[in-house]
Amino acid sequence: MERDDRDRTRTHPLTGMIPVLRKEAIHIRRDPMALFFTVLIPVLQMFMIGFAINTNVRNMPTAVYDGARTQESRRLLNRFINTDDFEITSYVDSETRLNEEIIAGRAKVGIKIPPDYSRRLLAGDTASILILVDGSESSVAGEALNVANAIALRESIERAMSVSAVRQTLPVEVRPKVLFNPDSRSANFLIPGMLAVLIQIMTVMLTALAIVRERERGTLEQLYMTPVRPLGLMIGKIIPYAVVAFGELGLMLVFMRWFFKVPIQGNILLLLLLTIPFIVTMLGLGLLISTRAQSQQEAMQAAFGTMMPSIFLSGYIFPINTMPKFFQIISGLIPTTYLIDIFRAIILRGAGFSSLWKQTLILSVMGIILITVSSIRFRKKTG
Amino acid sequence: MAAIKTKDLTIKYGAFTAVDHVDLSVEEGEIFGFLGPNGSGKTTIIKALCGLLKPAEGTGLVLGYDCATQAAEIRQRVGYMSQNFSLYQDLTVNENMEFYAGVYGLHGKYFKRRMDEAIALTHLEPYLERRAGRLSGGWKQRLALACAFIHEPRLMFLDEPTAGIDPVARRDLWDLLFQLSGQGVTFFVTTHYMDEAERCGRVGYIYLSKLIAFGTPDQLKGLPEVSPAGTKRIEIITTQTSNAFLLMKSRPYVRSSTIFGQAIHLLMDEQVSLDQVKKDLLDGGFGKTELRPIVPSLEDVFVTLTNALKEEV
Incomplete structure (x- = not known):
């Protein structure tokens, strides 16, 4: 009998992933305003910051x-x-x-x-x-x-x-030439860092909210009673938001290149590829927040809480090597630090993978640790 | 085979014992009503039986599977509907059902057949494209039932399925439950409504983590603790319920009293005659009264048992 088919199906760690993924995609599609704002706000921020911040002193x-x-x-x-x-x-x-x-x-x-x-x-x-x-x-x-x-x-x-009256010319004259950012434009320095920070806001917040929303509405409790396995649930939830985050990154890169005229010296595919471990790390962070936060508001606050160090200690605005030793160590623990490094290296200096493997490795390790820790916490909650 | 059988089932949250040595057995095809005050451990037992909480002591068998070790097997075969109808408000009726069907791994012909059956059973056909959030309470509940039932479970846990639903929708849901029960589905239903409890094959009453009553409604009404030797129950019908209630409460032969609308239920000494009561009421200024002996209602049963336990503590 057909029915018995089901009785024989075994569950595997990813059970439930596809339905959850499909459902999450519907959620995203169903709420075009939310999608619009999630995509638009980072772009707006980019414009505001790109235009307003100019640390170069002229006139x-x-x-x-x-x-x-x-x-x-x-x-x-x-x-x-x-x-x-x-x-x-x-x-x-x-x-x-x-x-x-x-x-x-x-x-x-x-x-x-x-x-x-x-x-x-x-x-x-x-x-x-x-x-x-x-x-x-x-x-x-x-x-x-x-x-x-x-x-x-x-x-x-x-x-x-x-x-x-011995000589009429100067014996030594310094003619400085700034490499990689010849005009010393702030935009060139800031926008690659900004991309990293904006992707972080998006991914951490979206994942945390997606799960906490289910907890708030009681649907998570319902899901726990089904054969869905924690890993299937997590990955099914993460993938749609990772896709949105990548789309956003692409959009911002386009604005950066064609609007703010920041030339991309390196390989854009490499840039996208090296962003993956960072996005995984951030999704892990979002999950970790979701296992603790009881309400969407709490999740939102926690997500913003992770932003502060990423803005001020990642080298996005203030150079790391001028920080006190203590903060330098902290900045070494912030994933964003490494992505900003990677972005600047590829976009401004045209660096290749051979000079970026270290950052990539660190980010991958961080991502694996965070995802593992959050899955374990998540599973504990599931029982 | 029993659909559910627990022996000394004990669940602890840290130092707090949420479920204390509970022995339960629910037969296949039965509608089992589970009652008890909020926070007494009803939902905890359901979670444990679905393998979400590990028993600290004792065992629980669900459809023959051990709830401590075979959670996956159990979850594949039981349905669960929570008290707040956990639906995705922004998904349509159809999408909600498809999601749960997917979660249970239904596919192909079987998927189609089950979708059709669930829709026919719950009469959701006209609302398939409507967002779940725009359904009225009764229809939300039907959708929740359809989702919980999509994978043709042999056992369903319904956690306060009728909380906050109007009486007509409540009646409709119970009709559905009887229909399914007739097809051999076992139901484990928690509720606060006594009329619903009366409809169950057997009921259990949990209080302060302990199962203090278990049996058919009639068995429970006949429990010696409920009707102690030397006592009887009578009903007084009067228009001045509250005042008469206060008077009766002060009579030495009255063990306990409760108001039900225009009626007062008394548990009183057996040797005191109805005429004596009538006379006391007349002396108190309550002329128009009707008195008759009654069997205890389920509510009487639970109130009596709870009070007896409170006195012990």
Whole structure:
């Protein structure tokens, strides 16, 4: 009899995977708004961050108090203008006014050339100029000081040499060339990292929510009573979201390449391939959260909780080697650190697998550990 | 062969004993009603019998399989319907059924036949394309039953299947259960409704993790603990129920009393005559009363047993 067929079917560890997968795909399709927002929000974030964040300092508004008003003082000011770093927005007639400009936020930098500037120069004394920098924005301050020092140094050396009249050119000139990101664009540095972080948000949150939602509605309890095995349930649930995450990655890569004009130097297939262990790791993390969280809200909070270290300690924004030793160790434990490494290496430096196997290996190990731990926890709950 | 047989079944959550040495046996084709206050261990026993919880002591046989070691065999052959009809609200009726059919590994001709049978049984035909979330309570319950029954289980666990359902839908569900039971399906039903318990072949009552009563409704009503020697039960019908109830409670010959609508049920000393009671009521100012002897209802049974146990504690 047909019925007896079923009695003979044995369950295997993946029992239930296909129906669960199919059902999950229907869930995703049924809720186009949710899908739209999950896909759209990372893209929006990408646009916001891509446009808003610019750590490169260009055209700093600069106020000038030129007390000397001589040929020499104008020559010095021209040097500042020529760097493109400074944009002279106002000329004032006292040091007090110079201060006011900065306090009011109209200028980030103030240059004061004292009335005796030329006189001292010509007399062979040290002429000092005052550079006021708005320290409330550290990146501006640092850049302004560096450039101002360089200008002053160059001016001094040229003067010193022209006085001695031995040579008219500088003995050594540094011509820096930035590799891999020739224009030092923030977008090139940030967007590959951002991809990693956005994929993390998506995968962790989607998996955690998908399971906690079932627990909340009581359907998980029902599933436990069926022959579905934990592994089949987990994998069936994970695959549809992994597919969505990959689609999202592709979409963001397209925007990155064609909209933000970040060229991809390396092999895009390699990039996608090396993302797999990371996605597995993140899905494991989502599962782990789902075994603990009782409500969707709890799951959401936990998912966001994992974000903080991934944003601040992964090298996404702040370079790891400037961190204190303790945080460097922590950053080594964050999977995102390695994916950001991989992304930057492939996208910006065109690196191949031979220089990335270490990161890949670490991510794979992390992924295996997380998936195993979460399956065990999940199975314990299932009984 | 018994569909379910437990011996000294004991389940612990840490130090807490949720099920304490329970002996149960449910015959094949029987509708077994399982009653008890919330938190007394009803759902825990179901979970244990499906192999979700390991017994700390004792054994449980479900359809001949050991629930401690043969969970997979059991789950393949039993159906379970939880109290909150665990359906996927955003899936259609058809998709919900297909999902569970898939989970149980039905395929090919057998899959098609079972889908048709489940639809015919529950009359869900007109709603197949409707999302489960848009069904009314009664239809949700039918869908849940169809899903739990899709793989033609020989035993079904229904955990408070009628909680929050209107009386008509409740009646319809029971008609369905009797229909299936007639085809040889065994039912293990938990409920709080006494009228449902009265319809069961046998009932069990669990209180504070212990099974304190087990048998047919008539057997339970005849239990000596329920009707102790030297006592009888009478019913008083009056329009002033609450006041008469207070008066009766204060009579020395009344062992216990309960209100049922316009009636008061008394458990009282046997040698006190109905006339004596009538006279007491008249003296208390209750002129229009009707008195008659009754057999205990199931509710009387459970209230008496619970109170007796409370006194022991």
